[in-house]
Amino acid sequence: MKLELCSALEAIADSLPCLVDRDACLRMTETLLPALRAAHAFEEENLYPAFGSEALFREERQGTLRRLRMEHVEDEALAEEITERLLLIGFGAEVENPEALGFMLRTFFKSVRRHVAFEREHVLPIAGGWPMP
Secondary structure, three states: OHHHHHHHHHHHHHHOOOOOOHHHHHHHHHHHHHHHHHHHHHHHHHHHHHHHOOHHHHHHHHHHHHHHHHHHHHHHHHHHHHHHHHHHHHOOOOOOOHHHHHHHHHHHHHHHHHHHHHHHHHHHHHHOOOOOO
16 A cells, blocks of 8 residues: 555656646545555554564564654654645645655655565564555
């Protein structure tokens, strides 16, 4: 789910400054935060406890989990700001600074993609291969 959100945001970023799909912006405002929060809740309630429970590496893994949880907080904060900007654009506002918006979107989806890649490479194999939301 998170990777699909990233692809949709990348398409919006690629369309800047002149070919912005306002409907895509509005769809993203309806889905970005709820989907991100649901994925984070799943990870924190199911995946992370399984990853952090092994006694042999518990201390190191707890540090990793703290970092991953902080990334969730940061991602959700940026997603809120993105949602606000895309809502305005979706309702017809001009893109005031396309470079800044493109940078914001790319910063977000690159960070989320790195987070997902880390979880797939390091957390999932230990946690028992849960499917990623």
